[in-house]
Amino acid sequence: MTVLEGKQVLLGVTGGIAAYKAVELVRLLKKAGAGVDVAMTGAALRFVGKTTFEVLSENPVITNLWEDSHGSVAHIDVAARCNAAVIAPATANCVAKLAHGLADDALTTTFLAVTAPILICPAMNTHMYENIRVQRNLDLLEKDGVHILDPDFGTLACKTVGPGRLPDPWLIADRIEQMLTFKDLAGKNVLVSAGPTLEPIDPVRFVSNHSSGKMGYAVARAAEMRGAAVTLVTGPVSLSPPVGVDTVFVQTCHDMAEAMLTRMDGADIIIQVAAVADFRPDQQENLKIKKRSDQDGMTLTLVQNPDILRAMGERKRPDQFLVGFAAETHDLAANAVKKIEKKNLDMIAANLVGGKDTGFQADTNEMTIFFKDGSHTGIPLMDKPAVAHKILDAVLGRLEPGR
Numbered sequence: 001m002t003v004l005e006g007k008q009v010l011l012g013v014t015g016g017i018a019a020y021k022a023v024e025l026v027r028l029l030k031k032a033g034a035g036v037d038v039a040m041t042g043a044a045l046r047f048v049g050k051t052t053f054e055v056l057s058e059n060p061v062i063t064n065l066w067e068d069s070h071g072s073v074a075h076i077d078v079a080a081r082c083n084a085a086v087i088a089p090a091t092a093n094c095v096a097k098l099a100h101g102l103a104d105d106a107l108t109t110t111f112l113a114v115t116a117p118i119l120i121c122p123a124m125n126t127h128m129y130e131n132i133r134v135q136r137n138l139d140l141l142e143k144d145g146v147h148i149l150d151p152d153f154g155t156l157a158c159k160t161v162g163p164g165r166l167p168d169p170w171l172i173a174d175r176i177e178q179m180l181t182f183k184d185l186a187g188k189n190v191l192v193s194a195g196p197t198l199e200p201i202d203p204v205r206f207v208s209n210h211s212s213g214k215m216g217y218a219v220a221r222a223a224e225m226r227g228a229a230v231t232l233v234t235g236p237v238s239l240s241p242p243v244g245v246d247t248v249f250v251q252t253c254h255d256m257a258e259a260m261l262t263r264m265d266g267a268d269i270i271i272q273v274a275a276v277a278d279f280r281p282d283q284q285e286n287l288k289i290k291k292r293s294d295q296d297g298m299t300l301t302l303v304q305n306p307d308i309l310r311a312m313g314e315r316k317r318p319d320q321f322l323v324g325f326a327a328e329t330h331d332l333a334a335n336a337v338k339k340i341e342k343k344n345l346d347m348i349a350a351n352l353v354g355g356k357d358t359g360f361q362a363d364t365n366e367m368t369i370f371f372k373d374g375s376h377t378g379i380p381l382m383d384k385p386a387v388a389h390k391i392l393d394a395v396l397g398r399l400e401p402g403r
């Protein structure tokens with residue numbers, strides 16, 4: 001369940017070639033449990049039919065203040081009932097009208113009546129987008145508290161290469177979710193690590209583990225949604241970096257140690273989710289090790305990696321909150337409590353590995369959180385984004401007792 005569940009989103013569609021992407025946005029919002037109302041301009045109707053939006057949103061679409069059959073104040077009703085409003089794509093014309101409070105069609109009139117947070121997704125030809133007048137209008141809107149999602153860079157329908165493409169619908173949905181999330185981590189700097197580390201044997205082989213990075217990425221994304229300034233230090237994974245998060249890519253435990261230790265002083269909350277390889281080959285060959293016909297096997301000597309979390313625990317100031325993770329196959333509680341003490345942690349999030357619904361690679365997790373004072377609390381099986389929010393709730397509960 002996301003913050004979109006049960007919320008009402010008003011979607012404005014204006015006449016850009018990217019109007020077709022708004023169809024997918026409605027589908028994503030509905031899938032996340034939101035109700036959707038759609039308002040379209042006359043030009044948007046030339047790109048995508050009203051029926052498509054009506055069927056997907058399961059609501060009448062506002063296109064005309066005078067002829068819509070569902071009542072002449074429908075535009076005021078949808079403006080009043082929305083929890084968030086978005087215009088995707090927003091043309092230069094629409095941006096100009098909104099910036100100056102014009103209301104000469106159904107969409108701009110509806111949006112002028114919106115009191116909920118508004119996200120504008122400008123999409124147009126690069127030269128139009130970079131035009132000083134368009135930029136000035138976007139600045140005006142931003143100063144008025146309207147959220148702007150910058151367009152993507154790429155090849156546009158007019159073959160121009162530059163900024164102007166409407167971002168993917170999942171990203172627009174992600175930013176609507178962010179807009180609706182309560183900012184209880186505003187003003188906090190959060191440093192998160194994620195993924196495995198990869199310890200090279202030679203240029204083509206390595207020692208690593210099964211960590212997918214899903215849990216750490218979910219923690220970073222949840223903290224960003226809640227208003228924190230987030231830095232994510234990540235080992236090699238196949239996930240897209242979370243939007244709005246400063247992401248640092250590393251490979252080895254040594255790289256991760258350097259990235260975390262050079263950034264930890266500026267962090268209020270440090271969450272070390274990464275599955276750091278405990279051992280690395282004692283030496284890394286520069287050339288690929290060849291198979292030899294006179295050899296039945298080979299011996300790889302491993303040496304212990306530095307414990308990054310322990311080093312951070314030794315250095316941590318009293319005002320910093322340090323969280324470790326523990327993946328155990330047995331004796332969860334005893335091992336977690338020992339680690340809190342050994343690594344000077346404020347909290348540890350521990351889970352048993354081996355099940356198909358928890359730990360590495362899984363989309364869900366089930367954890368027990370242990371605190372420095374000996375208390376603990378359980379997080380039942382849920383998807384990793386939801387677990388991430390529970391972990392942040394637990395951190396905030398300790399930072400601000402009585403919450």
Ligand code: C5P
Pocket residue numbers: 253272273274275276277278305306307308309310323324325326327339
């Ligand atoms: O002692 P153990 O490896 O089980 O502790 C797990 C915690 O320690 C995790 O938070 C992990 O990221 C961290 N860790 C570390 N450096 C290592 C090994 C583990 O920071 N070399």
